[in-house]
Amino acid sequence: MDPRGCLDKPDRATFRPGPACPQRTGWRCAAEIPAGRSAAARTPDRVAPGDAAAGCTARLSLGAARRAGGHEARTHAALTRRIAMLTGRAYVGEHRAGRRYEGPVYFVPDRTLLQQEAAELGIGGEGDLFGGVVPFAFVATKTISHPLPDAQARAPQGWVHALGERLADAVLPGYAAFSRTDLERAGERLLTAGAVRIKAAHESGGNGQCVVRTPGELRAQAAALDASTLERHGVVVERDLSRATTYSVGTALLGAWRVAYVGSQRQTVDHRGAEVYGGSDLMVVRGGLQDLLALDLHEAQRRAVAQACRYDAEVMRAYPGTYASRRNYDVIAGRDGDGRLLSGVLEQSWRIGGASAAELLAIEALARDPGLQCVRASTYETYDGEVPDGAEIHYRGRDERVGSLVKYGLVHPQ
Structure with a gap:
């Protein structure tokens, strides 16, 4: 197959049974499941239920969201409220050190936490936050x-x-x-x-x-x-x-729900005329990567998923103690100066991010319909203020740094 054709194709997929992930990963693909364990034990879309309805949800602003009134802070707050609603917890706003909370606190930090920070907050694993924890910054x-x-x-x-x-x-x-x-x-x-x-x-x-x-x-x-x-x-x-496409590959664990996704990113033009992030279009499935790879992915998507899978596994192997409930990997595919097709992971995001609104909307859709296996969801960031009917707006305002901006999400009809 001509790899240029792969890059030019629109994302199209039909959910159907398919092969398991061929390599070992930190996402527990089918190839590493011991004999005798059922498919449901691989990476269930519903993990062991616990105290999901108890306690509260708090946002933790340590990075860009510390800029009070900025679009990052308001987006962070809006998405944290939605996370609280999805998990049946009370939303208590910004976490305050020394404040006494009723029940355990589920954290939504705006950056990846260090192990010491997590320990001081009482975070002991991926079930305690929407984000990640690392041993070194x-x-x-x-x-x-x-x-x-x-x-x-x-x-x-x-x-x-x-x-x-x-x-x-x-x-x-x-x-x-x-x-x-x-x-x-x-x-x-x-x-x-x-x-x-x-x-x-x-x-x-x-x-x-x-x-x-x-x-x-x-x-x-x-x-x-x-x-x-x-x-x-x-x-x-x-x-x-050049002629590059950036794919988003990831997983998210939220309360009783685990999903995996692959999609592509869009660029838009800001008020200065510069090209900036304009949103992501995701195809989201229940469970883990073995379920994602069961889709009829085109070659470039499948390669992006495989590279993200490898990246995740090797990083977790190199830095023990790293864990994350939200894992997003940007994977680029394009041509170098000699015209050769190259692809690879650019970076990881183990925190709430630009695609998180689509992840949450997809989880909502899957929760409403137990028979639904795959859903398409998108996020948009637009500087012209236009919003289609049915959009879920999580930020609309004028930011002192970037000017007027609207951020919203959509779930697309099946």
């Missing part, structure tokens, strides 16, 4: 997708050097760097085969990125970076692709 960033330029390169404490090699077939050619010297050395190697993209590890949504095509441009960009920020957060330098 850098594990939650895109730097872990790539190896360092060499053994002498600067690395943060806890860095697992072997992970980069294990992920080689699941990511684009690239490196992580935590100093200007390492960035220049890594970039020069990649420039021999075409343009490269430099991405600040602590930024999201396409911010903090640039493309360089010559050693001179590379040196200029490296010199412009703040040395202390670079040492603390790091950057990624990787092959730049």
Whole structure:
């Protein structure tokens, strides 16, 4: 099959029985289920019921959502309310340290938590939050997708050097760097085969990125970076692709419900004329990846799911103690400077994110209809204010940084 055709096809799928996931993953695909256990024991769409209706749900604003009145904070609050409704818990707003709550608190943080932070909050596993927990801050960033330029390169404490090699077939050619010297050395190697993209590890949504095509441009960009920020957060330098499609692959566990999804992202134009994230179109199924792979996926989607599966498994293996109830992976497919088709995971998101509204709407639809196996749901971010009938709006307003913005979700008819 011509891979260009795969990239150009619209997402089409019909739910039907199909093969199990062929490789071992942290998502318990069918291939790793011991003999004698039923299919329901693989990755059930309904996990063991517990105290889902007891306690309360609180949002935890530690990142962008700390900007009071900003679109991130208001979106975070709206989605946390919906999570509380879905799980039958009371919504108590922002979590306050020292406040006494009735029953256990279910947390919805706006960034991935460190193990120490989770322990102080009483979080002991993926059933206690909609998000994730990591042993080191850098594990939650895109730097872990790539190896360092060499053994002498600067690395943060806890860095697992072997992970980069294990992920080689699941990511684009690239490196992580935590100093200007390492960035220049890594970039020069990649420039021999075409343009490269430099991405600040602590930024999201396409911010903090640039493309360089010559050693001179590379040196200029490296010199412009703040040395202390670079040492603390790091950057990624990787092959730049054209004619690219970005896929979203992930799973979400919420109360008694577990779903998996694959879909693609859309770009839109903001008030400055820049291309920014415009939403995601997801195909969501009950259960885990083995159920997702039972769909009639086209080749590019199936490759994206397989690469996300591999990425997830290797990261969990490299950094024990990492866990997440919400796992989202951005997987890009496109052409490099020589016209070769490349694909790979760009980064992980173990927190509430841009596709979460679609995830929650899909869970609602599946909960209402026990016979429904697959649902299509979308999120939209638009700067022109137009909203179709039937949309679930979770933000409409004027943000002091980005101007007027509307965010909404839709479940599409079957």
